[in-house]
Amino acid sequence: MQTPDDHPPSRQILTPSTLNRLVRDLLEDALPLVWIEGELSNVARPASGHLYFTLKDAGAQVRCAMFRPKSGWLKFRPADGMHVLVRARVGLYEPRGEFQLVAEHMEPAGEGALQREFEQLKARLDAEGLFDPARKRPLPRYARRIGVITSATGAAIRDVLSVMSRRWPLAEVDVLPVPVQGREAPPAIAGMLRKASASGRYDVLLLTRGGGSLEDLWAFNDEAVARAIHASAVPVVSAVGHEIDFSIADFVADLRAPTPSAAAELLVPDAHALRRHLQQLEQRLSTLERRRLQSRVQQLDHLLARLQAQRPQARLARDRERLLHLQRRLLGVQREQARWRRAELERLHARLLAQHPRQRLALLQQRLAELSQRLRRTVERRLERDRLALRHAGRALHAISPLATLERGYAILFDAEGKVVRSAKDVSDGASLRGRLADGELPLVVRSDEPHRP
Structure with missing residues (x-):
């Protein structure tokens, strides 16, 4: 019979610290970085700058920590009840033996899902060649008719019309109204693109709207909209959101503009700059023409002197x-x-x-x-x-001698002042002339009436 102090030689005695360390190592080796989605609760940010919170769903919860400086890189302020997506390392807090997650990155769950969907669609369309720079078409230099596909009441259309009327009032701009946000926006935008392309009326189309969140701009990340842009018979310019916003429409379009106002400047020339350029060209042309005329006059004077010397x-x-x-x-x-x-x-x-x-x-x-x-x-x-x-x-x-020429049947015409007539343009109807022949002169009168032809 064995006493309590007697232990089999194979038994291993662990302390709580050793056990927690062992469990922590096992968890970290088995589960490196994981993505986990849930609701925030018990959010706390002490003076140290670290962020502590609980991530839960309907059936369980887990304690989490995000240490500096990563907690300072967040683009939003976490709050209780917010649904988030967290990338974290699974671990164990040894002093208390508590299972926890050490967060490396956190973003709102809805935006993260949309971002993943955006990246997946972008990769698929890129593989199909919809983003190929070789298929990008140049914009017309002087567009006569421009179709603007956007909301008729948004700030974007006001900016576009203001810039175009100031820079190039000769352009005809048609506002093609569509919803730019919500479920009905993607099919409406795609349908308007197809309709405007098939009409043959427009030289270029502008697809635009003002800034917003990823959810607000999601209509321009729709696959049907991307394929309608790709199938358009006329060039399409995309100006969606602000300079930092990129959409699928931007990648498919023939040209991406950072803002609606910038798109308007790219679509039409500056009338004042063009007028100055035309004035410069006119001055250059006038100078060249004046030099050319001077050269021709000098050449004619030289030829006239030679002709007079040889007559x-x-x-x-x-x-x-x-x-x-x-x-x-x-x-x-x-x-x-x-x-x-x-x-x-x-x-x-x-x-x-x-x-x-x-x-x-x-x-x-x-x-x-x-x-x-x-x-x-x-x-x-x-x-x-x-x-x-x-x-x-x-x-x-x-x-x-001219007399020898006259003996061969030619004649010399003199006007009333005795000057030799060298061209029919030098006399008018009814003018009196003298015709010098080999054996005398004849009085002549100019008549422009043409003989009657049967």
């Missing part, structure tokens, strides 16, 4: 001056020969006077005959050369 009248004047010059040279030669002949006769006369009168007279007569013959041959040769040069110049002059 028959100018060549005729040059040849006439050359002919006069030749004539003056010929007269000079003739005068020089006459002077030489007189000097020679004077010398002969002096020699004649110095010799016997009869012999000198015979010699003088013979010498005079020889000189006369030489002079005659010299003058004839010179006259023949000048005659040939004059005939050649005359033929060249006649070749370019």
Whole structure:
């Protein structure tokens, strides 16, 4: 028989601390992080900054603690009766041997469920290619008709209309009213998107509403709305909520704007900026056109000078001056020969006077005959050369003379002032003209009546 002090060698004796530590280790190893949903009660936040509360449902409850700094990161203020979703480590509070949860994260249960649903739908639609940047269409630069799908009484439509009327009053903006919150909102929005797309009236559609909670914006996270945006025949701009709000509609749309006012600025140009740009372009165009005209005028002046230098009248004047010059040279030669002949006769006369009168007279007569013959041959040769040069110049002059052109059947028209008519635009009906022909002139009168055609 064994006494109470006798213990089998296999028996293990544990203290409460050892037992609680063992249980804590087992719980932490078996259950790391878990998500648990329930109602808050006994919420307490002492001066230490830690948060203590009880999480319960209809059949049980569990004590919880959230230590600093995680308790300071909460985006809401926990209160009794609030339904929350908690991510926590399962543990045991050793000093009292109490089962508890050490919370790492906490959020309102409804928002958390919606967020998970949002992430799941986003991942599925992304896998189908609805968010593919390659399918995004560019917005029209100058949209003539814009359809705004939103609440007709919300602040968003007032902001949109104000910005568009200020920036680009030429755009026609149609308000396509739909509910933007509640159960009836998603089918109404999807139906209006399909109707506006099928109408063919709009260049672009704007889907918008003001800010709100995740529940308020949930209509724009609906799958039917996302697929209606994807199927739209015209580009769709999404401007839902504030800058920090993102919806499924933002990812599917061709362009996401952070606010309704920003969407309006993206959809229409600034009329004042465009006017300044057009004025700058007009000034540049005017400067370029003025420089181009100056260049053309200089080119025309150069061509006119070349044309005037090559026209028959100018060549005729040059040849006439050359002919006069030749004539003056010929007269000079003739005068020089006459002077030489007189000097020679004077010398002969002096020699004649110095010799016997009869012999000198015979010699003088013979010498005079020889000189006369030489002079005659010299003058004839010179006259023949000048005659040939004059005939050649005359033929060249006649070749370019307007008279030669007239002999081939052409005519030159002169107006009443004697100016040459170069274009039909220079005369008017009833004007008197003179037609110069090869053998004379004809008086003419301009008549614009066309002959009768059968």
